[in-house]
């Protein structure tokens with residue numbers, strides 16, 4: 001596909017707009033629309049009402065007292081995005097993007113999905129706001145996540161299985177971009193993470209930054225000071241960017257992103273882009289990607305479907321390059337242990353994605369002192385993962 005390189009929308013050398021000519025006008029229009037709506041009082045009031053009355057924001061900042069005592073170090077707080085309507089942070093972004101699409105006169109939204117979480121969230125927002133919704137999903141994923149496919153259909157969306165490439169998430173993104181070029185007049189592409197060409201990484205980050213806007217205020221109310229460490233799991237990077245954003249200028253706050261190391265970063269089965277990726281251009285952006293020697297995007301693996309994307313959002317690549325944020329890799333084993341630990345300690349069954357951040361809390365908290373504070377984002381709830389964890393432990397659920 002012919003690519004046009006545009007230097008706008010950069011985070012250092014990362015980001016940009018590597019897109020086919022046919023999309024350039026539409027992307028420029030999206031930039032203009034976003035510049036307008038992000039400062040439009042009516043839009044922001046409407047979005048605030050949706051977040052409050054429909055998605056149930058603000059989410060709680062919960063002090064995990066038992067875990068804190070058991071680990072014997074820093075005070076641990078969880079930002080409970082798992083309590084949002086539809087069970088994760090994804091609703092924050094889709095309500096913003098779908099509302100904006102509607103205001104711009106679009107009647108149809110499309111989205112990619114891997115495990116189905118973003119597809120379900122987009123179908124939810126489209127049902128609520130009365131837009132047509134079509135979801136692109138790798139055929140392999142439609143088979144692995146049949147329940148989420150049916151959920152999207154219940155919500156009135158149609159689901160298109162994608163057969164190209166490895167028939168997984170990256171191929172679904174390719175197909176959604178292609179479909180968008182075919183129907184830019186009535187259609188908006190609702191991207192699921194802080195990725196893609198500018199202005200998507202900025203739009204998604206801004207809609208997700210409500211997480212740190214609330215968390216910063218909540219921790220100041222509860223503790224009278226900022227946390228020492230703020231952390232989150234990283235797939236494409238949207239819950240982490242949302243959790244980091246309003247702390248970036250507080251230089252004394254350490255920011256830690258937790259990537260999926262799968263079976264281990266010295267095996268072939270991982271999705272740890274910061275640890276293992278190299279600079280490349282893919283899906284409209286310059287960032288870090290897991291690639292082979294010829295620069296082809298490598299297949300990636302994690303027990304957590306929400307973290308197994310071969311790239312990372314450009315702003316994370318920048319925060320890593322400038323050392324403002326640190327990134328660690330967490331294996332499947334460590335994440336599953338953390339998933340079980342937080343369930344037993346706190347009575348919270350969190351998403352296996354979020355358990356990657358919990359695993360780092362378990363490692364880090366005991367090395368810190370009792371007057372220090374960690375804020376960790378629980379990006380989602382874990383109902384969707386219970387069967388997979390049982391399988392991982394060799395438990396037969398007689399399903």
Ligand SMILES: *Cc1c(COP(=O)(O)O)cnc(C)c1O
Pocket residue numbers: 088089090117118192193194233234235236237238239240306307351353354379380381
């Ligand atoms: C999708 C998803 C993620 C990963 O996406 P990011 O854009 O990196 O936040 C993490 N946690 C949950 C619960 C998800 O559904």
